Amino acid sequence: MDRIRKRIEGANKNNSGALIIYVTCGFPYKDSTIDIVRGLAEGGADVVELGLPFSDPIADGRIIQAASQRALQQKVNTDDCFSTVKKIRENKIDIPILFMGYYNTIFTYGEKRFVERAKQVGLDGFIVPDLPLEESKGMLDLLKKFSLSMPFLVTPTTTEDRIKKIVSLSSGFVYLVPRLGITGEKTKDLSAARSLVQKVRKYTSLPICIGFGIENKKDVNQIFSFCEGAIIGSKFIQFIEKNPSPENARLFVEKLLS
Amino acid sequence: MKLPDEQGYFGPYGGQFIPETLVSVLDELKQKYFNIVKRDDFRKKLNHYLKTYCGRPTPLYLAENMSRDLGFKVYLKREDLNHTGAHKMNNTLGQVLLAKFMDKKRVIAETGAGQHGVATATACALLNIPCKVYMGKIDCVRQELNVFRMKLLGAKLEVVESGSQTLKDAINETIRDWVTNANDTYYCLGSCVGPDPYPTMVRNFQIIIGKETKEEILKVEGRLPDVCVACVGGGSNAIGLFYPFLDDKVKFVGVEAGGRGEKLGENAATISLGQAGILHGAKTYILQDKYGQIIPTHSVSAGLDYPGVGPEHVFLKESGRARYEAATDTEALEAFEYLSKMEGIIPALESSHAIAYVRKLKGKLDKNKIVIINLSGRGDKDMGIVRDLFEAKNG
Numbered sequence: 001m002d003r004i005r006k007r008i009e010g011a012n013k014n015n016s017g018a019l020i021i022y023v024t025c026g027f028p029y030k031d032s033t034i035d036i037v038r039g040l041a042e043g044g045a046d047v048v049e050l051g052l053p054f055s056d057p058i059a060d061g062r063i064i065q066a067a068s069q070r071a072l073q074q075k076v077n078t079d080d081c082f083s084t085v086k087k088i089r090e091n092k093i094d095i096p097i098l099f100m101g102y103y104n105t106i107f108t109y110g111e112k113r114f115v116e117r118a119k120q121v122g123l124d125g126f127i128v129p130d131l132p133l134e135e136s137k138g139m140l141d142l143l144k145k146f147s148l149s150m151p152f153l154v155t156p157t158t159t160e161d162r163i164k165k166i167v168s169l170s171s172g173f174v175y176l177v178p179r180l181g182i183t184g185e186k187t188k189d190l191s192a193a194r195s196l197v198q199k200v201r202k203y204t205s206l207p208i209c210i211g212f213g214i215e216n217k218k219d220v221n222q223i224f225s226f227c228e229g230a231i232i233g234s235k236f237i238q239f240i241e242k243n244p245s246p247e248n249a250r251l252f253v254e255k256l257l258s
Numbered sequence: 259m260k261l262p263d264e265q266g267y268f269g270p271y272g273g274q275f276i277p278e279t280l281v282s283v284l285d286e287l288k289q290k291y292f293n294i295v296k297r298d299d300f301r302k303k304l305n306h307y308l309k310t311y312c313g314r315p316t317p318l319y320l321a322e323n324m325s326r327d328l329g330f331k332v333y334l335k336r337e338d339l340n341h342t343g344a345h346k347m348n349n350t351l352g353q354v355l356l357a358k359f360m361d362k363k364r365v366i367a368e369t370g371a372g373q374h375g376v377a378t379a380t381a382c383a384l385l386n387i388p389c390k391v392y393m394g395k396i397d398c399v400r401q402e403l404n405v406f407r408m409k410l411l412g413a414k415l416e417v418v419e420s421g422s423q424t425l426k427d428a429i430n431e432t433i434r435d436w437v438t439n440a441n442d443t444y445y446c447l448g449s450c451v452g453p454d455p456y457p458t459m460v461r462n463f464q465i466i467i468g469k470e471t472k473e474e475i476l477k478v479e480g481r482l483p484d485v486c487v488a489c490v491g492g493g494s495n496a497i498g499l500f501y502p503f504l505d506d507k508v509k510f511v512g513v514e515a516g517g518r519g520e521k522l523g524e525n526a527a528t529i530s531l532g533q534a535g536i537l538h539g540a541k542t543y544i545l546q547d548k549y550g551q552i553i554p555t556h557s558v559s560a561g562l563d564y565p566g567v568g569p570e571h572v573f574l575k576e577s578g579r580a581r582y583e584a585a586t587d588t589e590a591l592e593a594f595e596y597l598s599k600m601e602g603i604i605p606a607l608e609s610s611h612a613i614a615y616v617r618k619l620k621g622k623l624d625k626n627k628i629v630i631i632n633l634s635g636r637g638d639k640d641m642g643i644v645r646d647l648f649e650a651k652n653g
Contacts, residue, residue: 157279
């Protein structure tokens, strides 16, 4: 059962598309995350990407780097992130949740121990931006065993041969990056992603979601016009920093989906 | 067996742990690198520059006074006599020339102490290609003169204010630039670290150190050395010296930065005190906490101040082929002064770690044993730091 895929497909049936929101776990305060996720779910977000703080996030821009740094300063560790998810589930918040984290965090914890713990606390899957498919065999075997999802990324430099392999190993959705670069810089020309989306479609029926540099309602609507989901991270981090209340998180989502 | 394997692994270490955007970029780099380095026009040009611009071959010097003092024969491979003062040029000339052959439009590089930044800026000035160097804010302050040198050479300097504001964050920021400008940009990485093919490529450009050393020692001594010693930060000067002796009966010792002691955060002795992990695109040893967060390191020598190490060194360590020791800040400073007074050669603080280790062998080796130390760089760049430390010590 792929809860993430189901949820995204449902959102496309009932609404115009799926909204995925990224927030760093333990940001801005160690205990903020449950409130934020509650608000996101109430507002109508479809999936939450919970960032595992890492000291050296090479795929992230300044905003998410700073959020990660701030969480680390407050001593947020991998076990805290797992117990946050556990508490979210204990609070009857059912929204699908993915961890977005760098591979060293997983490797150091131990792949097997990490995936087992994820299943235990009620996580739905992972995105690991520095784990290309060539290095992912161990993780994929474990994910299969525990029925968890792992979307891989497709970028403008991904060759067609690789797209084939990537979509065949992805689950949940395919994470499409519309431009070169890191998170947090405005993606100016979203229409350029259309041809990449078409290429990916040739090889999979998985939903396609676009992230990196997505900022506002206009971006989201444009994405919904040609694929299944939009992912927003840095903009939400900026928005939620000053007032990490459930109401405020709900407001952010409602505005985007109104 | 010839290492790395096709996936870029030295035993269990190495590989490519990188964002998807860079996968095809590294594929292209790997393929073009192996084609281009075989070409006559590339090799001729590189050898020409190494000889007439860099000053190679560098001499192998019998350190007479030091040998007398320690009781065995000590030779110094004089990489400090290279243009810009260290072995770094061997690599940057090779890589920047490769960038030209690959028709790349700009070169980016990270730097810690500034030596690799200066060497990259130099090669880019020579070969007429725009250059941008990323350097941590803290390093910019402690190596202020190198900042000026890079600017003088025409490089653009980007001060990195994220994370620990030192070398590891400079590498992160250079990778981010690379992900953003993957199509026209060449990343000139400064040590045998990073994702495949960098550890191999950098090693191969540094092998010239060991090749020359082998010829030179055979010529003067008629036999191979007993021990080769080199300092290890990322490990490029060490692997360059060791590699041509890999199949010979020659012992290898890599000397890491022991800093102020063995406590986590007080040193940069990655092989001696770190564990397996993933940093900057490779599986290797790193200095990290139990959750895999990278720990800021310390060494008196900025060039060794790095929480990772080349994956091939980890392989050499685990397979028992090489040994890795640490020398503390204090020992390195004493060795700095020792070589200056003993031989009239002021070594880089990095290379002083190798000297410090060899000094500990006094009286322990037979008098006809031969030890070769890679004197990877000269100490001019360290004058400010060492003067301050000496003044502090002597009141």
